[in-house]
Amino acid sequence: MSDLLLDRLETSSGALLALLCMAAATYLCRLGGVWLMDHLPPSPRLRRALGALPGSIIISTVVPLGVMGGPASLIALVVAMLVMFKLRRDVLALVAGMVTVALLRRMGF
Amino acid sequence: MSEPVRPSEHSPVPEGQTPDYSPVTVYSPVTVYSPVTWPGFWLGMRLTLPLLPGIMVFGAAFGAGAAHKGLSLFEAILSSGLVFAGAAQLVSLALWQDHWSFGSTLAITLVVFAVNARMILMGAALHHWFKTASPMWRWFSLYLFTDANWILAVRYHQDGGRDYGIFVGSGVLLWLVWVIVTVPGYLLGALVPDPKTWGIDLVMPIIFVVMLIPLWKGKQAALPWLVAAVVSILVMKAVEGYAFIVVGALAGAIAGALMPEAQSDV
Numbered sequence: 001m002s003d004l005l006l007d008r009l010e011t012s013s014g015a016l017l018a019l020l021c022m023a024a025a026t027y028l029c030r031l032g033g034v035w036l037m038d039h040l041p042p043s044p045r046l047r048r049a050l051g052a053l054p055g056s057i058i059i060s061t062v063v064p065l066g067v068m069g070g071p072a073s074l075i076a077l078v079v080a081m082l083v084m085f086k087l088r089r090d091v092l093a094l095v096a097g098m099v100t101v102a103l104l105r106r107m108g109f
Numbered sequence: 110m111s112e113p114v115r116p117s118e119h120s121p122v123p124e125g126q127t128p129d130y131s132p133v134t135v136y137s138p139v140t141v142y143s144p145v146t147w148p149g150f151w152l153g154m155r156l157t158l159p160l161l162p163g164i165m166v167f168g169a170a171f172g173a174g175a176a177h178k179g180l181s182l183f184e185a186i187l188s189s190g191l192v193f194a195g196a197a198q199l200v201s202l203a204l205w206q207d208h209w210s211f212g213s214t215l216a217i218t219l220v221v222f223a224v225n226a227r228m229i230l231m232g233a234a235l236h237h238w239f240k241t242a243s244p245m246w247r248w249f250s251l252y253l254f255t256d257a258n259w260i261l262a263v264r265y266h267q268d269g270g271r272d273y274g275i276f277v278g279s280g281v282l283l284w285l286v287w288v289i290v291t292v293p294g295y296l297l298g299a300l301v302p303d304p305k306t307w308g309i310d311l312v313m314p315i316i317f318v319v320m321l322i323p324l325w326k327g328k329q330a331a332l333p334w335l336v337a338a339v340v341s342i343l344v345m346k347a348v349e350g351y352a353f354i355v356v357g358a359l360a361g362a363i364a365g366a367l368m369p370e371a372q373s374d375v
Contacts (some may be wrong), residue, residue, distance in 0.1 A: 006273070009249055010181045011181055011183050011184050011187075012177045012208075012209070012295050013199045014206070014208060014209030015180075015184055015209060016187075017209065017214060017297045018206075018217055018218075019184065019188055019191055019192070019336065020191070021189035021214055021217070021218040021221075022146040022188070022191070022192045022197070022201060022217060022218060022221045023192050024218075025218050025219075025221045025222040025225065026192050026193070026194050026197060026221060026222075026225050026228075027251075027252060029225040029227075029229050030221070030225075030232060030233065030251045030252065030254045031227050031232070031233075031248070031251055032228075032229040033228070033229040033231065033233030033234070033236065034204070034230030034232040034233065034235075034236050034239045034251065035245070036229070036233060037232075037236035037240070038236075038240065039232050044370065046366065048365045048366050048368060048370070049362040049365050049366035050233060050234055050236065050237070050361065050365075051248075051330075052291075052330075052333035052334075052361050052362050052364065052365025052368075053230060053233065053234035053358060053361070053362045053365070054213075054234045054235075054263050054324060054364075055321060055324045055331070055333070055334045055361070056175055056333050056334060056358045056359075056360070056361025056362055056364075056365070057230055057231060057336035057337075057354070057358040057361075058200070058260075058317045058318070058320065058321050058324070059225065059334045059337040059338050059341065059357065059358075059361065059365055060323070060337045060341035060353060060354045060356075060357025060361065061143045061227070061313075061314065061317055061336075061354050062314045062317050062318050062321075063338045063340075063341055063342060063357075064341050064342050064345040064353050064357075065314050065315075067342055072201070072308070073311055076308065076311055076315060077311075077314060077315060077318050078176070080315045080318055080319050081319065081321070081322060084232075084318075084319045084322040085174075085322050087173070088322075088323075090159075090264075090316075090319050091159045091319065092180060093315075093319040094159055094160075094193060094312075094315055094316060094319055095159075097311070097315035097318075097319070098163070098182065098238060098308060098311070098312065098315060100359050101308030101311050101315075102166075102307045102308045104308075104309065104356075105305070105306060106306075
C-alpha cells in the first residue's frame, strides 16, 4: 500500500520544470493584458476598443464553435440565448442549453 | 474639461454618460481601492455554484486523462493547482513526455501560452476594474483568473457592482473544486464519463452566449461583434489551434476603436 502511495507521489525534475514553465506561461497570460493596459496611454480610441472587447471575445469563442461544432452545439447555443433573451434568468438559460445539448447528443446528433 | 461621471458603490452610471473608474485621489495622493468584503466573497461563490457541475466533470476528465497518459497523481494535482486552466491542461497531456528535453519543455510551454493567450485580452477587457483593486488583491486574484470568473465579473461590474470580493470568492471556489476533482478523476479513470457525451464541453460556451445578451447595447455597439464573428470563422477554417479566439477578438476591438463615438443611447 505504501508502495502504491509512493508511486503516485513520484515525479521527476524534468516533469516538475515543465509544470512550472506551464504555470509561468499561464500566469503571464493572466497578468499580461492587465499589465499592458497599465502602461498604454489612455485614449478614447483605446477605451472604445476595450469596450468592444468582452463581446468580441465571447463571439470569437462561441461562433466558430456553433458553426463547426455540429447541429447539437448550434441548437443548444441558440436555445440558451433565446431563453436568456426572453426570461433574463442566466441559470435557467444555462440549464436549458445543457439539457438541449445532452438530449441531442444522446439522440446521436 | 468635462467631468466623467463617477459611479458610487451601489449605483451604476446613467446610460450615455462616461463612467470614470480611475482610482480616486483625495487631495493627498491616497488611493481608494475597490472594496473586498466577506459578503462579496460569499456572493462570488454563490454566483459560481451553477457552473460547478460542468467544471467538476471537466476537472475529473483531466484527472482521468492524466492517469491514462502516465502522469503521477502528484503531477496531475500540481498541474491543476499551478496551471489551473482546463483547456491548456488537456492540450498539454498530448505533449507530455516520460523524459524531458529542453525542446519538449519549450514546446509544451509555448502551446500552453498559445491556448491561454485569450486571457491577455480578457484581462485587458476588465482592466478598468482590476486597476481599482489594491496591488495585493490584484496579483493574488489574477492567479485565480479563469473564463468562469471573468464572465461573472464582466456581468457583475456592468450591473454596477464594485465589490472586488466576488472575483476573489469565485476564483477561490473554482480553484478548490478544480484541484479536488482532479483526484477522483485520476483514481476512477475509465469510470469518468467523456464530457462530450453529456455536452459538458459546451458549459463555458453556453455561459458565454447567455452573458452576451446583457452586453447588448444596440446595433451600432454590436458592429464589432459582427467583425469578430466573421474573422474568427475565417481564421478557424484557415489555421489550426486556438488562434481564432485571439485574432477574432482583436479584430472586434480594432473595429470598436475605429468606430465613431456612440451617439448617446441607441
